[in-house]
Amino acid sequence: MVKRKTVAVIGGGVSGLAAAKAFDERGHRVLGFERSHDFGGVWELSRSYPDVQTQSPKDLYCFTDHPMPDDYPEWPKGPQVHGYLHSYAEKHNLGRLFRLNTNVKDMKRRADGGWTLALEEAGQNWQRDVDFVAVCTGQFSDKNIISHPGQESFVAAGGEVMHSSEYTDPAMIKGKRVVVLGGSKSATDIAVNAANNGAQSVHWVYLEPVWRVPYFVGGINFKRLLYMRAQEQQFNAWGKNALQRMVAALLKPLVWANFRGLEMMLKMQLGLRKYGMVPKTPIENEVSCSVPIVTPGLFEALKAGKIKNIQGSFDHYDGKTITMTGGEKVDADVSILAVGWKLGVPYLPEADKDKLIEEDGQYRVYRLAVNPDLPDLGFVGFNSSFCTVLSAEMIANWLVRYMDGQLANQPSDAAMNENIEMMLDWKRNERPAAQIYGGLCSAPFHFKHFDEILSDMGAGKRTRSNLLAEQFSYPSHKAYGAFLASCPQYQAE
Ligand SMILES: Cc1cc2nc3c(=O)[nH]c(=O)nc-3n(C[C@H](O)[C@H](O)[C@H](O)COP(=O)(O)OP(=O)(O)OC[C@H]3O[C@@H](n4cnc5c(N)ncnc54)[C@H](O)[C@@H]3O)c2cc1C
Numbered sequence: 419m420v421k422r423k424t425v426a427v428i429g430g431g432v433s434g435l436a437a438a439k440a441f442d443e444r445g446h447r448v449l450g451f452e453r454s455h456d457f458g459g460v461w462e463l464s465r466s467y468p469d470v471q472t473q474s475p476k477d478l479y480c481f482t483d484h485p486m487p488d489d490y491p492e493w494p495k496g497p498q499v500h501g502y503l504h505s506y507a508e509k510h511n512l513g514r515l516f517r518l519n520t521n522v523k524d525m526k527r528r529a530d531g532g533w534t535l536a537l538e539e540a541g542q543n544w545q546r547d548v549d550f551v552a553v554c555t556g557q558f559s560d561k562n563i564i565s566h567p568g569q570e571s572f573v574a575a576g577g578e579v580m581h582s583s584e585y586t587d588p589a590m591i592k593g594k595r596v597v598v599l600g601g602s603k604s605a606t607d608i609a610v611n612a613a614n615n616g617a618q619s620v621h622w623v624y625l626e627p628v629w630r631v632p633y634f635v636g637g638i639n640f641k642r643l644l645y646m647r648a649q650e651q652q653f654n655a656w657g658k659n660a661l662q663r664m665v666a667a668l669l670k671p672l673v674w675a676n677f678r679g680l681e682m683m684l685k686m687q688l689g690l691r692k693y694g695m696v697p698k699t700p701i702e703n704e705v706s707c708s709v710p711i712v713t714p715g716l717f718e719a720l721k722a723g724k725i726k727n728i729q730g731s732f733d734h735y736d737g738k739t740i741t742m743t744g745g746e747k748v749d750a751d752v753s754i755l756a757v758g759w760k761l762g763v764p765y766l767p768e769a770d771k772d773k774l775i776e777e778d779g780q781y782r783v784y785r786l787a788v789n790p791d792l793p794d795l796g797f798v799g800f801n802s803s804f805c806t807v808l809s810a811e812m813i814a815n816w817l818v819r820y821m822d823g824q825l826a827n828q829p830s831d832a833a834m835n836e837n838i839e840m841m842l843d844w845k846r847n848e849r850p851a852a853q854i855y856g857g858l859c860s861a862p863f864h865f866k867h868f869d870e871i872l873s874d875m876g877a878g879k880r881t882r883s884n885l886l887a888e889q890f891s892y893p894s895h896k897a898y899g900a901f902l903a904s905c906p907q908y909q910a911e
Contacts, residue, residue: 419911420444420445420822420823420824420908420909420910420911421910421911422445422446422447422910422911423446423447423549423550423821423822423910424446424447424449424532424547424548424549424550425441425446425447425448425449425548425549425550425551425552425821426449426450426451426522426533426535426546426548426550426551426552427441427448427449427450427451427515427516427552427554428451428522428535428551428552428553428554428555428765429451429452429459429553429554429555429556429559429799430450430451430452430454430456430457430458430459430516430518430554431457431458431459431460431461431462431503431554431556431799432459432461432503432799432806432807432810433459433554433556433798433799433806433810433814434450434452434457434459434516434552434554434798435457435503435506435507435512436481436554436798436799436807436810436811436814437552437554437798437810437814437817438450438512438515438516439510439512439811439814440811440814440815440817440818441552441814441818442510442512442515444818444822444908444909444910445909445910445911446818446910448515449515449517449546449548450512450515450516450517451516451517451520451521451522451535451537452516452517452518452519452520453519453520453521453522454518454519455518455519456518457503457504457507457513457516457518458499458500458503458504459556459558459559460556460558461496461499461500461503462500463496463497463500464586465583466496466497466500466583466586467582467583467585467586467604467607467608467611468585468586468587468588468611468615469495469496469607469610469611470495470496470604470607471493471494471495471496471607472493472494472499473493473603473710473711473804474493474641474804474805474806475492475493475639475641476490476491476492476493476494477641477892477894477895478641478645478804478805478808478892478893478895479494479499479805479806479807479808480502480807480808480895481506481807481808481811481895482808482811482895482896482898482899482902483899484502484505484506484509485895486498486502487502490502492633492639493633517539519539519540520537520538520539521537521538521539522535522536522537522765523536523537523538523543523765524536524765524766524767525551525765525766525767526767527767527770527792527793527794528547531549531793531794532547532548532549532550532794533547533548533550533551533794533795534546534547534548535547535548535551549794550794550795550796550821551794551795551796552796552797552798552814552817553763553795553796553797553798553800554797554798554799554810555763556799557759557761557799557800557802557855557858558758558759559759560759560760560762560764561581561583561759561760562581562757562758562759562760563581564755564757565579566732566733566734566735566740567733567734567735568734568735568736569735571735571736571737572735572737572738572740572750572753574737575737575738576738576751577735577738577750577751577752577753578590578751578752578753579752579753579755580752580753580754580755581754581755581756581757582598582600582604582605582608582754582755582756582757585608585754588611588612588615588616590752591612591615591616591617591752592615592616592617593616593617593618594617594618594751594752595617595618595619595748595749595750595751595752596609596612596617596618596619596620596621596750596751596752596753596754597620597621597622597623597740597748597750597752597753597754598612598620598621598622598623598754598756599623599624599731599732599753599754599755599756599757600623600624600755600756600757600758601624601625601626601627601628601710602708602710602756602758603710603711603713604756605622605624605754605756606622606630606710606712606713606716607713608754608756609622609713609716609719609725610713610714610715610716610719610725612754613715613719613724613725614715614719614724618751619726620719620724620725620726621725621726621727621728621748621750622725622726622727622728623727623728623729623730623731623732623742624727624728624729625729625730625731626697626698626729627690627694627695627696627697627698627729628697628699628704628708628709628710629681629684629697629699629701629704629705629709630684630688630709630710630711630712631644631684631709631710631711631712632684632687632688632711632712633711633712633714635680635683635684635687636683636687640711641892642891642892644862645804645805645864645891645892645893646889646890646891646892647865647888647889647890648889648890649862650862650863650864650865650866652669652673652676652677652702653702653705653849653862653863654666654848654849655863655866656840656841656844656848656849656863656866657840657844673702677700677701677702680701681700681701684701688712688717689717689721693717693720693727694727694729695727703849703850703851704851705851705861705862706851706852706854706859706861706862707802707803707804707854707855707859707861708851708854708855708859709861728742728744728746728748729744730742730743730744730746731743732753735753738750738751740753761779761855761856761858770792773789773791773792774789774791774792775856776842778846778853779853779856780842780845780846780853780856780857781800781856781857781858782838782842783797783800783838783857783858784829784834784837784838785801785813785816785867785870785871785874786800786801786813786858786860786867787800787801787813787816787817787820788817788820788834789834789838790831790834790835794821796817796820796821797813797817798810798813798814798817799813800813800858801813801858801859801860801867802855802858802859802860802861803859803860803861803864803867804861804862804864805864805892805893808893808895808898809860809864809867811898811902812868812871812872812898812902813871815871815875815902815905816871816874816875819874819875819905822908822910824906824908825874825875825876826873826874826875826876826906827873827874827876829874841857842857845857864893865893868880868893868898868901872901872902872905875902875905875906876905876906877901877902877904877905878904878905879900879901879904880901882894882897
């Protein structure tokens with residue numbers, strides 16, 4: 419018999435909703451805590467910049483039992499994703515499990531097992547003991563705040579400096595000279611939005627050109643080209659045995675040619691040379707969660723001169739002039755810093771953080787979900803990907819079984835530590851791109867990661883019967899729904 423437990427779910431974004439459903443469904447008592455006034459996490463409306471939309475196509479950004487509405491576009495806008503997440507919460511009656519406006523300030527492991535959470539709601543503090551904690555706080559909860567020399571003189575002269583998440587209304591830049599710093603998609607989304615909404619000028623400053631993938635590559639939706647098992651197998655994955663390494667070595671010239679072909683297409687289609695934006699790194703070495711999708715309108719705006727790109731960074735502000743590291747001077751009224759978020763688990767005690775995070779920032783997590791030295795705790799959403807909703811749902815279903823000792827392959831601490839060391843070694847020595855975000859990214863190895871999770875759970879079915887579809891099409895939420903349903907089911911009592 420599996421004993422019913424009290425489980426805290428911290429965070430009410432995609433991952434928190436997935437976790438609440440998975441633990442509730444097995445009969446556990448779920449206590450969800452979300453510090454914002456609303457569900458949605460990064461898609462919560464007050465945190466989104468205008469025109470934000472998904473990078474993933476809609477059928478790759480949904481839960482297995484809840485497709486996005488037919489009338490949504492292929493790449494839904496932020497408010498549509500927010501509405502979709504609410505509809506999922508309603509469908510499964512998840513609202514009853516959460517306390518909104520409730521911040522988890524810290525948590526301590528109890529000697530008798532479980533954790534004590536320190537909570538705060540509207541100035542009131544209290545504590546709650548739970549048997550298990552599912553951490554679902556994502557990678558984008560705490561702004562990365564940076565400043566450059568002379569920022570005070572810029573502000574004193576009437577300039578405005580903001581983090582990308584604070585750019586919530588195009589009225590903020592109307593008639594103004596805007597400079598956006600950062601190489602990510604949020605930087606280009608904001609630059610394009612500003613250029614299209616009446617900014618007097620827009621400069622976009624980034625350190626290095628990186629490969630950007632357009633929604634359509636050579637006229638084909640990228641989901642049909644880049645999300646396939648056949649494509650995934652061309653990247654240097656972990657845990658290859660001697661035979662697989664030999665096959666990889668034999669196929670290397672073909673793989674090389676495939677990626678050079680893709681690079682050539684991207685260079686031609688986007689005109690990368692013209693804008694000095696050809697990346698130095700081969701595309702196959704760079705693909706990870708940080709690879710941005712091309713913001714629609716970016717290259718059109720570069721062509722029309724509505725956005726000017728500058729490679730480098732800010733060196734200093736001097737009144738309303740920003741001098742770049744390459745020496746260019748740009749006059750500006752608004753400086754938007756699209757420099758990302760601070761990855762972290764601020765509510766964990768320092769001693770526990772030391773067990774979790776290596777000195778170089780890499781996380782020690784088995785299946786990107788648990789650390790054997792931190793019992794009664796797991797992470798949902800730390801396996802972020804190009805289809806994070808599905809990834810979160812998959813790992814949430816794994817985590818509840820792990821907690822209940824119901825995995826078909828329930829790992830020992832020693833086996834988890836051995837696997838963690840193997841993965842760290844692979845990330846550091848074979849695939850440096852996998853170190854992005856503390857190593858908390860399963861892309862581009864979606865199929866391999868899901869294969870492992872399903873095998874652990876004892877799924878009766880792990881691949882589609884149509885072998886062609888399995889090799890040459892994207893991870894389908896419907897298929898993964900069926901695979902999850904084929905796992906041994908149980909109820910806690
Ligand atoms: C603009 C943008 C576009 C994106 N597009 C895609 C895409 O197309 N495809 C894709 O796969 N991924 C995309 N992502 C990645 C995205 O982060 C994930 O898809 C997913 O939304 C992450 O959900 P999450 O629940 O793990 O984290 P979040 O959405 O960050 O949610 C975490 C929640 O935890 C809460 N929280 C944090 N700390 C505490 C605390 N101490 N106490 C209580 N609550 C707390 C936060 O308030 C937040 O609501 C995008 C991200 C951004 C920013």
